[in-house]
Amino acid sequence: xxxxxxxxxxxxxxxxxxxxxxxxxxxxxxxxxxxxxxxxxxxxxxxxxxxxxxxxxxxxxxxxxxxxxxxxxxxxxxxxxxxxxxxxxxxxxxxxxxxxxxxxxxxxxxxxxxxxxxxxxxxxxxxxxxxxxxxxxxxxxxxxxxxxxxxxxxxxxxxxxxxxxxxxxxxxxxxxxxxxxxxxxxxxxxxxxxxxxxxxxxx
Amino acid sequence: xxxxxxxxxxxxxxxxxxxxxxxxxxxxxxxxxxxxxxxxxxxxxxxxxxxxxxxxxxxxxxxxxxxxxxxxxxxxxxxxxxxxxxxxxxxxxxxxxxxxxxxxxxxxxxxxxxxxxxxxxxxxxxxxxxxxxxxxxxxxxxxxxxxxxxxxxxxxxxxxxxxxxxxxxxxxxxxxxxxxxxxxxxxxxxxxxxxxxxxxxxxxxxxxxxxxxxxxxxxxxxxxxxxxxxxxxxxxxxxxxxxxxxxxxxxxxxxxxxxxxxxxxxxxxxxxxxxxxxxxxxxxxxxxxxxxxxxxxxxxxxxxxxxxxxxxxxxxxxxxxxxxxxxxxxxxxxxxxxxxxxxxxxxxxxxxxxxxxxxxxxxxxxxxxxxxxxxxxxxxxxxxxx
Ligand SMILES: Nc1nc2c(ncn2[C@@H]2O[C@H](COP(=O)(O)OP(=O)(O)OP(=O)(O)O)[C@@H](O)[C@H]2O)c(=O)[nH]1
Ligand SMILES: [Mg+2]
Numbered sequence: 166x167x168x169x170x171x172x173x174x175x176x177x178x179x180x181x182x183x184x185x186x187x188x189x190x191x192x193x194x195x196x197x198x199x200x201x202x203x204x205x206x207x208x209x210x211x212x213x214x215x216x217x218x219x220x221x222x223x224x225x226x227x228x229x230x231x232x233x234x235x236x237x238x239x240x241x242x243x244x245x246x247x248x249x250x251x252x253x254x255x256x257x258x259x260x261x262x263x264x265x266x267x268x269x270x271x272x273x274x275x276x277x278x279x280x281x282x283x284x285x286x287x288x289x290x291x292x293x294x295x296x297x298x299x300x301x302x303x304x305x306x307x308x309x310x311x312x313x314x315x316x317x318x319x320x321x322x323x324x325x326x327x328x329x330x331x332x333x334x335x336x337x338x339x340x341x342x343x344x345x346x347x348x349x350x351x352x353x354x355x356x357x358x359x360x361x362x363x364x365x366x367x368x
Numbered sequence: 369x370x371x372x373x374x375x376x377x378x379x380x381x382x383x384x385x386x387x388x389x390x391x392x393x394x395x396x397x398x399x400x401x402x403x404x405x406x407x408x409x410x411x412x413x414x415x416x417x418x419x420x421x422x423x424x425x426x427x428x429x430x431x432x433x434x435x436x437x438x439x440x441x442x443x444x445x446x447x448x449x450x451x452x453x454x455x456x457x458x459x460x461x462x463x464x465x466x467x468x469x470x471x472x473x474x475x476x477x478x479x480x481x482x483x484x485x486x487x488x489x490x491x492x493x494x495x496x497x498x499x500x501x502x503x504x505x506x507x508x509x510x511x512x513x514x515x516x517x518x519x520x521x522x523x524x525x526x527x528x529x530x531x532x533x534x535x536x537x538x539x540x541x542x543x544x545x546x547x548x549x550x551x552x553x554x555x556x557x558x559x560x561x562x563x564x565x566x567x568x569x570x571x572x573x574x575x576x577x578x579x580x581x582x583x584x585x586x587x588x589x590x591x592x593x594x595x596x597x598x599x600x601x602x603x604x605x606x607x608x609x610x611x612x613x614x615x616x617x618x619x620x621x622x623x624x625x626x627x628x629x630x631x632x633x634x635x636x637x638x639x640x641x642x643x644x645x646x647x648x649x650x651x652x653x654x655x656x657x658x659x660x661x662x663x664x665x666x667x668x669x670x671x672x673x674x675x676x677x678x679x680x681x682x683x684x685x686x687x688x689x690x691x692x693x694x695x696x697x698x699x700x701x702x703x704x705x706x707x708x709x710x711x712x713x714x715x716x717x718x719x720x721x722x723x724x725x726x727x728x729x730x731x732x733x734x735x736x737x738x739x740x741x742x743x744x745x746x747x748x749x750x751x752x753x754x
Binding site: 183184200204205207208209210211213226231233234235236237238239242 | 477480481484485486487582583584586587627628629632668669672673676677681726729730733
């Protein structure tokens with residue numbers, strides 16, 4: 166069995182319409198690289214990255230899901246175990262933004278109640294094609310009490326920051342998982358939860 | 369005569385038969401791999417996918433009929449949908465106009481996917497020798513991807529007006545070439561292979577409305593089209609598009625239930641097939657099966673994609689084509705396919721037994737490159753013991 170190389174294990178999930186850039190965001194985060202031509206995700210993909218937060222080694226287990234409706238039965242089964250969920254839309258595509266509401270409803274239906282959420286408006290490098298203003302992104306995030314950022318996997322804007330803020334929020338708020346081989350659940354210090362601030366980017 | 373030459377000769381002998389092709393022999397030859405030479409794979413797949421009948425006398429009439437039918441589809445669905453008077457770009461809000469926009473949603477998804485098809489090879493980005501004339505000489509009007517650019521533009525214009533920003537900058541009229549990397553649309557009179565694939569998928573979605581387009585279908589049609597489009601025989605190569613369309617349709621008839629969410633639980637649906645793979649593993653390697661079970665590494669983490677896409681995303685294109693020779697040759701089509709998937713797991717059993725959950729998911733989701741004949745031999749071993 167692998168030796169314990171981390172203090173906490175966080176399970177994160179990326180959701181959002183097809184083509185918004187979920188796979189690119191994850192690839193940028195895990196491999197610090199961007200390629201324009203990713204094959205579409207079928208079902209679910211998986212990556213691991215270990216980050217350090219407040220002196221703790223945190224292993225992020227990140228699931229990248231397929232956006233299209235057909236795959237929802239497969240993908241919603243992952244919601245339950247997730248401790249953090251990133252909802253991604255594409256600032257150059259109105260529909261992907263409108264669908265954020267649908268994805269939020271999915272979370273309500275399938276995820277743990279205390280799951281940490283964050284909305285990402287991706288492709289913010291494409292200012293000339295923007296159709297969703299940053300204000301509208303911030304507004305919907307505020308309305309649901311969720312963190313928000315605009316990101317670009319291509320230009321590497323806010324990608325690391327998004328993941329570490331989400332991880333930090335989980336660390337702040339709830340129990341993590343100790344790195345035992347048997348994945349025993351151990352409660353970490355619990356802090357009073359506060360309304361998460363909405364953050365902005367690309368300013 | 370070398371072994372390879374002998375194999376080619378064996379195929380040629382069967383295919384040159386005067387009237388009826390001996391399907392049993394053809395299947396058993398194809399099962400062991402079709403040589404890359406002389407367009408053999410292209411022809412044999414047409415037969416194994418039930419496009420060309422075993423009776424050679426009816427080949428010519430079948431081909432003529434189907435190819436004409438396909439032309440008809442293009443005219444009807446792409447060139448002049450709703451007849452000449454009701455031009456789809458006509459702004460009046462009648463019903464065919466709304467169908468047009470509904471179609472565009474489907475098209476948008478197809479467009480995204482065909483531009484992400486087999487990015488590791490340049491084939492799909494290259495121009496086809498045989499573009500569809502009615503499309504490529506239409507000043508862009510009949511190009512499917514233009515339609516989605518157009519619709520995005522329309523929606524965004526409205527949106528901006530709604531916010532009081534009525535300005536529509538010239539910028540947004542620019543083509544997508546920077547965004548889509550090398551999958552750029554080609555100029556008037558030319559068209560890239562991915563555009564051809566886009567057209568076939570769109571026609572398929574229109575003609576099979578119950579099913580529409582589901583992501584992953586691009587990965588099924590891709591290898592078939594590639595095989596047909598590199599056929600050294602000019603007549604076959606020229607008709608790669610219609611022939612591929614019908615072969616794809618036939619293949620989908622066999623696997624379409626994998627793509628339909630409401631059938632997930634039925635005994636032709638994906639859950640059932642994933643279950644079969646899991647049972648097979650349990651039978652042939654209870655130790656590994658048990659470990660994966662203990663690690664809560666569910667079959668759908670890896671086998672959903674393997675099965676839905678007939679392994680087309682797990683291996684490089686030439687290997688996929690080799691694997692498909694065996695799958696298509698199997699008259700009990702998907703029995704052997706399950707054994708192939710099971711063989712893959714058995715071949716990495718040592719790594720699995722040493723790995724934890726994370727490394728095992730990674731391993732199975734990114735199957736290590738290996739000689740496919742190793743996998744296929746293992747699968748044969750399993751099939752003999754099954
Ligand atoms: N300009 C720009 N393009 C991006 C960015 N992120 C992704 N893209 C492009 O958007 C397309 C889709 O990205 P993917 O990461 O494959 O999308 P996805 O959300 O994983 O899509 P599915 O797997 O189908 O659900 C790719 O062709 C990328 O080139 C970004 O930050 N900026
Ligand atoms: Mg993806």
